[in-house]
Amino acid sequence: MTAMTAPPETPALLHDPVIDWFGDHARDLPWRRPEAGPWGVMVSEFMLQQTPVSRVLPVYEQWLARWPRPADLAAEPPGEAVRAWGRLGYPRRALRLHAAASAITELHGGEVPRDHARLLALPGVGEYTAAAVASFAYGQRHAVLDTNVRRVFARAVSGAQYPPNATTAAERKLARALLPESEPVAARWAAATMELGALVCTARTPECARCPISAHCAWRAAGSPEHDGPPRRTQSYAGTDRQVRGKLLAVLREAIDPVPQAVLDTVWDEPVQRARALDGLVADGLVEPLADGWYRLPLSTPAPASG
DNA sequence: AAGGCGTGGGA
DNA sequence: TTCCCAAGCCT
Known part of the structure; x- marks a missing residue:
């Protein structure tokens, strides 16, 4: 059982430093540019599921150049999506992205839906991706809980080095409690906490000296204790x-x-x-x-x- | 609800 | 070299 401390009395204490830090350090990623649009955001989210940014970048650019709208992808055989996926890994994602493009074309007039529930109904879109698209593409207020955000919250708020293996109800509750009231600020917060986890509060060697909220971090305050929960799941590959x-x-x-x-x-x-x-x-x-x-x-x- | 599902880079 | 990890989803 991982100890879950209550949310800070004033979550706003964390908002400004993290959002300000994001303003100074956010990477200029193509799916964050306005011209990416909701489809660009969705494509990036599929590709980024369990795959590092550096490997996604070139494939993303080629993909959007070839299929600038969902209907363009839907018009081609699914095998072409699998081929264009290249070596990103988990190629079922390519199939699901193709199927999502078809559903968007058939059911939503070719426009990526704005509604969280409709996003969630698309193939390959789970809780995280639905929230991410709604937040990043449409500026909505959703708790966006990916591995980066979970790690940031585990450390800063719960005082643990790593979050639990599977996302818990307590984590969801905490994420909702920390979400800024204002819709645009909440969307900014989602992107900022993810970026903080990706660049500073990393899994292996966090750079606390560069962290905008290190002064408020429960894990630091506890002396940065080693992970003591059940072993983190690792996946074998060779010979499988x-x-x-x-x-x-x-x-x-x-x-x-x-x-x-x-x-x-x-x-x-x-x-x-x-x-x-x-x-x-x-x-x-x-x-x-x-x-x-x-x-x-x-x-x-x-x-x-x-x- | 555990476990399957790719791939490659960095420590 | 080996191990760990990377914006999860689905069954």
């Missing part, structure tokens, strides 16, 4: 199905034409795992099987699987 899926999909991304089974067989020498990985890609709609053991990136959207 995920690695095999990655190798298979890399071949198909590079190939314009369909690829025969024999070529796919060269990427991994263990046949059972190789077959399982390929089946998984097909089940996910990332790969389309053709006749006689040929495969390609999908030209059509498969019926959504459930279970």
Whole structure:
């Protein structure tokens, strides 16, 4: 059980320093420029799910140049989205972004919805992304709880080095309690706290000397104690199905034409795992099987699987 | 509600 | 080298 202290009596004490710091240190990222628009914000949010900014930048630019509106993406096969995704990782995101673009085109007249509930209903949009788009693209007042913000709040308010593994109700409550009343200030606060976590209050080696609220930080006040909760989840990769899926999909991304089974067989020498990985890609709609053991990136959207 | 799902860079 | 981590989502 992680100790959760009550929100500060005056959360406003934190607002000004963090927002002022953001004014001085915010990165000039393309999705923060006005010309990005809601679609640019949404594309960036999909790409940034579990992927660093530096790797997103070039792909984002190419993506927006090729598909400046949701309808442009929706007009192409999902496999083209998977190909353009390149090596960003988690390619199901590309499929979901394509599906979201289709839903926006069909259901919302081609405009990214402003409403949190409608955003949340889009494929690949969860609690965080819905709040982020509503806040960053439309200036609304939402608690935006990503890994950066959770870490900042864990330290500054709760006095813990790291937040819990899964987002808790207590964290959501705290985030809501800290949200500035004013809508534009709340939107600014959301971006500022994320940036603070990304640039200063980092996971490994926070630079407290540069932190605008170090004087108010509960973790610092407690002597920066080591994490004492349950171990943080780590993911293995080498030798897993995920690695095999990655190798298979890399071949198909590079190939314009369909690829025969024999070529796919060269990427991994263990046949059972190789077959399982390929089946998984097909089940996910990332790969389309053709006749006689040929495969390609999908030209059509498969019926959504459930279970 | 744990666990699956990619990839690469920095410490 | 190995390990950790990066603006989560879905089932």
